[in-house]
Amino acid sequence: MRSYIPLTLLILLSACGPSEAPRTSERTAEPSPRLKITHFYAGKTEITRGESVLLCYGVENAAEVRLDPPAESLSPGYHRCFTVSPERDTTYRLTALDLFGHSAHADVYVAVKTPAPPAAPKPELALIRMFVAASPEVPAGFPVTLCYSAPEAESVSIDPPVQELKPAQRFCFRAPVQATTTFRLTARAPGGRMETAEVTVRVR
Known part of the structure; x- marks a missing residue:
């Protein structure tokens, strides 16, 4: 006696195939922090x-x-x-x-x-800019007028010491002359610098 498998059962058996393995998610390596x-x-x-x-x-x-x-x-x-x-x-x-x-x-x-070259030092100003006699020759016993300019000086003196002097842009004074005389003007600056100038007045 033949046995028959119901058609419905065959359809169900054919639909059931081998089960697939579960898939695992693939992880990608995270990029390193950007340098x-x-x-x-x-x-x-x-x-x-x-x-x-x-x-x-x-x-x-x-x-x-x-x-x-x-x-x-x-x-x-x-x-x-x-x-x-x-x-x-x-x-x-x-x-x-x-x-x-x-x-x-x-x-x-x-x-x-390159560094700029150092500036040239400024030339020192003359302490005595002028020292003159109004006349190079006078009669004996007569005075002579002497003039000088020494604005940059700290002190000014005359030899022979006929008068007390001081720094000035221009200053004139009278000096008696008994015999031929050489007048020496001395100007001094702070720091010890000194200049001199001479004028000779003859007696006729």
């Missing part, structure tokens, strides 16, 4: 030889910071500054490195000019 130099600048782009200039920088996600040409030991930070004193025009390169072997660079140029 970045946020700023790198000089306080002045031009200096005179012998001066110093301030360099400032900031980095993100850096493990190490280097400078070329080297100036001092640098460390990562959001804002750090240091000074350099280049002797010639120099381009400074800042290099930042992270833990994954990545690097970032930034450059700053500093021009160095």
Whole structure:
């Protein structure tokens, strides 16, 4: 006697195939934080030889910071500054490195000019600008008029001491002459500098 499997049961059996293994979600590795130099600048782009200039920088996600040409030991930070004193025009390169072997660079140029030569010292002003006699010759016993200019002097004196004198732009006075006489005017300045001038008046 033949047995028959109901059609409905066959349909149900054919629909049930082997079950699939559950799928697992694939995780992608997250990218490392981005290495970045946020700023790198000089306080002045031009200096005179012998001066110093301030360099400032900031980095993100850096493990190490280097400078070329080297100036001092640098460390990562959001804002750090240091000074350099280049002797010639120099381009400074800042290099930042992270833990994954990545690097970032930034450059700053500093021009160095030669100092101007020192100004020539100002010539010292003459203490005695003028010392003259109104006449080079007078009769015996007659006075002669003497004039001088010494505005830059601190003190003025005459020898023979015929009169007390003082610094002046122009000053004249009379001196008696009994015999041929050489009058010596002396002017002194602060610091000890001294100048003299002479006038000879003859007696006829």
